[in-house]
Amino acid sequence: MQNVKSQRSGRLGLPNLGLGVGLRNQHFSYLMRNDPQVDWFEIISENFMDNFGYARHVLERLAAIRPIVMHGVSLSVGSTDPLNWDYLKELKTLAEFVQPKWISDHLCWTGVANVNTHDLLPLPLTEESLSHVAERVGQIQDFLQRPLILENPSTYLEFKESTMTEWEFLTALAETADCGLLLDVNNVFVSARNHGFDPSAFLDGVPRGRVGQFHLAGHSDKGTHLLDTHDHPVCDDVWALYREAVRRTGARATLLERDDHIPSLDELCAEARRAADVAAEAAA
Numbered sequence: 621m622q623n624v625k626s627q628r629s630g631r632l633g634l635p636n637l638g639l640g641v642g643l644r645n646q647h648f649s650y651l652m653r654n655d656p657q658v659d660w661f662e663i664i665s666e667n668f669m670d671n672f673g674y675a676r677h678v679l680e681r682l683a684a685i686r687p688i689v690m691h692g693v694s695l696s697v698g699s700t701d702p703l704n705w706d707y708l709k710e711l712k713t714l715a716e717f718v719q720p721k722w723i724s725d726h727l728c729w730t731g732v733a734n735v736n737t738h739d740l741l742p743l744p745l746t747e748e749s750l751s752h753v754a755e756r757v758g759q760i761q762d763f764l765q766r767p768l769i770l771e772n773p774s775t776y777l778e779f780k781e782s783t784m785t786e787w788e789f790l791t792a793l794a795e796t797a798d799c800g801l802l803l804d805v806n807n808v809f810v811s812a813r814n815h816g817f818d819p820s821a822f823l824d825g826v827p828r829g830r831v832g833q834f835h836l837a838g839h840s841d842k843g844t845h846l847l848d849t850h851d852h853p854v855c856d857d858v859w860a861l862y863r864e865a866v867r868r869t870g871a872r873a874t875l876l877e878r879d880d881h882i883p884s885l886d887e888l889c890a891e892a893r894r895a896a897d898v899a900a901e902a903a904a
């Protein structure tokens with residue numbers, strides 16, 4: 621899969637790791653016996669915190685032979701609650717073990733008043749929330765001492781108070797807080813359909829040099845809206861949007877997400893390898 625790799629990508633200087641898949645326990649025993657057919661793995665950070673059993677053993681083996689990236693769902697960077705320093709300490713401890721290439725989470729909030737909704741909720745896209753989130757990202761990066769990249773979530777509602785588009789907010793945030801972006805192409809597609817914006821405008825609007833990673837995933841069409849379910853293969857429309865994204869941004873570390881109806885690792889890796897073909901088409 622070397623054909624989609626380059627030395628360094630964008631202004632962040634993050635390496636293009638090639639093609640990756642999420643590390644899921646359905647594949648643990650296979651991975652202990654076989655060499656993975658992908659370039660790198662992404663872990664859900666929370667699944668490995670305070671976990672010193674078999675999962676940690678598998679992670680240790682893989683970290684020795686492939687780059688690992690840590691992807692979290694609990695940073696709640698957009699919340700008005702104080703930052704959760706206990707969580708951040710655990711994240712940093714895990715990062716010292718994993719030595720990830722970078723750490724990612726989402727531009728969202730997951731709760732307030734110490735109530736965790738376990739959902740990635742959208743923010744009002746205003747100057748006030750921009751300066752709030754930028755300050756918190758600065759504190760987080762100072763503490764972790766590692767690159768933080770933030771992902772655009774799939775969203776299902778918008779705030780009427782918002783004064784900017786999501787891509788304008790992400791651009792201003794990345795520049796102000798000096799962080800990177802994880803561009804989830806499926807999430808762009810889902811949110812674009814749900815809110816009626818042009819997904820190409822999103823791709824045009826994000827700063828290319830700040831994009832450190834792509835996500836690809838499948839979604840479900842619920843008739844009235846699209847739902848980000850990660851439970852089946854990437855659809856042709858999202859592959860076409862990925863082609864557009866690579867054409868604008870250049871090749872970046874690309875991860876195929878699957879969290880339900882998880883197939884064999886061989887099948888998942890075969891789907892991930894399609895990203896190399898699409899990236900080559902984009903380059904051509």
Ligand SMILES: [Fe+2]
Nearest residue numbers: 771804835877
């Ligand atoms: Fe994602």
